[in-house]
Amino acid sequence: MKRLLYIVALLFLPLYALSQEVTAKPQCPVFTAIEFEGGGSRLIDTYLSPYCYSGWNIGLNVELMQALKPDNYSWVWQQLIGLNYGYTRLSMSGAGLTIHGGANYSFAMMHRSDTPIDGLQLYYGGNISLMGEGLENYHGGNNPLSVKADISAGFTGMAVYSFALGKLPITARYQLMLPVVGVFAQPEYAESYYEVWLGNYNNFLHCGTWANRFDIDNRITVDMHMGTWALRIGYHNRINTTYENNNRYQLVLHNFTVGFAGDILSVDYKKYNRPIVRALYQLPQ
C-alpha cells in the first residue's frame, strides 16, 4: 500500500510542478538534451557505386547549451555531438548493401535577439563543426570503403518560441546550421585508399566552399516541460554533399527524434531553483 502511494505521488509530481508560479529570477545552468533519432537515409557516393541507396538510419545526439551572464545573457554557446548509423540498399532494386556511420561535433556561439512577438526569440551566430563518416559497400574489390572527414565553419541560427498549451509550458525551436567554408578529404576519382596509405596525399584534402561542398542541418524540436525536465520530440534533417575529383557524394537523413532535456549535468542540485530551470529559453526578456 505504501509503495502504491509513492507511485501515485510520483505520477502527480509533474502536475504539481506545472502549477508552480514562475516568479523567481531565471538561472542558466548548462542545458542538456539527449535525443534518440530514427528515420530514413538516402545516399550516393560514386566512388563506391554510381547509383542511389536508401534505407533506414538511427542516431544519438547530445546537445549542450548555456547562456553567458555578461550582457544580460544575450550570448549563448551550444555544443552538439551526434552519432549515426544507417543501412541502405539500392533504391532501384533493393539489392546491394551500403552501410554508413559517423560522428559529428559542432560548437556554436549565438547572439540572442528579442522580437516584438511575445515568446519569440531569435538566435544567430557562427559555428565550427567536425564530421567523420564512413561508408562501406559490400561488393568487395579494392574500393569497399569511402571515408569522409570534414572541418568547417559557417552560420547557425534558431528561432525559439515559448508558449503554454493549457498549463503545459512548451518551447518550440527551429535551428539551421549552414557550413560555409572548410576542409574535407576525398581521394581522386578512382584512387585506392591503398595508394593513399602508401603516402600519395596529392589532391586528397580540399578546401570546401559552396562550389564543391554543401551541407545543411535542420532541426525542429518541441520541448514539453514537466517540472524539472522536458520531454523532447522533433525532426532532424541533415544533408551532406561533396563534388570533387569527379566524384559525387550526397547523404540525406530525415529523422524523427525523441528525448529528454533539462539541467542534467548539474552536480549541485540545490544550487538552482529547479522548477524554473526548464530550458535555456527561459531567459529574461
Next chain:
Amino acid sequence: MKPKRLLYIIGIVLVAQLQACFVNDDLSLENNAHTNFDALWNIIDQHYCFFEYKGVDWDSVYNEYAPRISDNMGSQGFFNLCGEMLATLQDGHVNLSSAFGSTYYWKWFQDYPVNYDERIIHEHYLQFDFFAAGGITYKKLRDNIGYIYYDSFNSSISSTTLDYILAHFTTCDGLIIDVRNNCGGSLTNVEVIASRFVTEPILAGYLVHKTGPAHNDFSEPYPFHIKPAEGHILYGKPVAVLTNRHTFSAANNFVQVMKLLPQVTIIGDRTGGGSGLPFTYNLPNGWNIRLSASPILDAEGNDTEWGIDPDIKIDMAPDAQQIGCDAILDRAIEHLTNVQ
C-alpha cells in the same frame, strides 16, 4: 496577397525544391535489361584502365552488343550476353557477379600449359610431410634447398610466422618460393614477404589511378618502395621464384618486385599478368562488376598486364610428370645448387 507573405511562400517552396535536388536521379530509371546494360557499359567506360593499352574500341563494343539486348531475354540470357561483351576486354580481373554465378575470362591461363601439379610436389618432393603456417607450406628439400609454397596472397602471414619459416631455412644453400597457381590477393602481403629479401629500400614500381571518366584520365605515376623488414630475419642467399600462367594479380606483382633483386631468379612460365588493381561497382539490379581500375607499373614504368617473362623459361614435361617429376622445381633446385 501581401508581398511579405508571398516571399515566405517562395522561401518554403525553394527549401522544398532544395530537398528534391538531392539523390533523386534514379527515379526516372527502371530496373530492366536496357538500364542494367547501359549501367554496365558506362561503368566500364568510365573506370576501366586498359582500353588504350589493349587497343579496345569500347564504343564499337556497345554498337555490337546493345542491339542484342531486350527486356524479355531473361536474367540468364542477359548475364551470358554481358559476359560475352566483357570477354572483349581480355582481362582476368573483369567479372560480372550475380546471385547465380560469375562470368570469367580465363584465356590468360587456359591456352597455356598448366605447369603445376600439387600432388606431385606433395608426394614426391615433400613426401606428405611438411609444415604449414599462414598459408605457406614449407620444407627442406634435397641438396639442402628450402622450399616454400604460397597459394594465395589473400592468406595473411604474420611477421612472427615468417621469422620462424626463414629461421628454418638459414642453413640452406638457397630457397625456392613457389607462386605457381597463386591468383593474387592483398598487395600488403606482397610487401610483407618481399621485405625479407631486400637489404636496402628499392623502388618496386609505380601506382597510377584514373582521375576522371575519360579513357586517358590518369594520374602521374606514384612510386612505391619495398623496405627491409627491420628487426626481423632477412634472407640474402640465392632465391628462385617459380611461376606459371596461373601466377596472377598480386602474385604477378610479387614476381615483378622479386625480379628486381640480384639474388633472385624467376623460373617457369610467363606469369598471367593482371596488373590492374580491381575496383567493384554495383549495377542497379544488384549484380557486381569488378574491373581493372588502377594500373601497377614495374620499376621501369612498364605495364605488366600481359605478364612477366621468367629468367629461365621451362615447362613441365608430361613424360617426367608420369614418374613424379616437376621439371620446373627440378630446374630450380639445379640452378640454386649450381649458383653456389
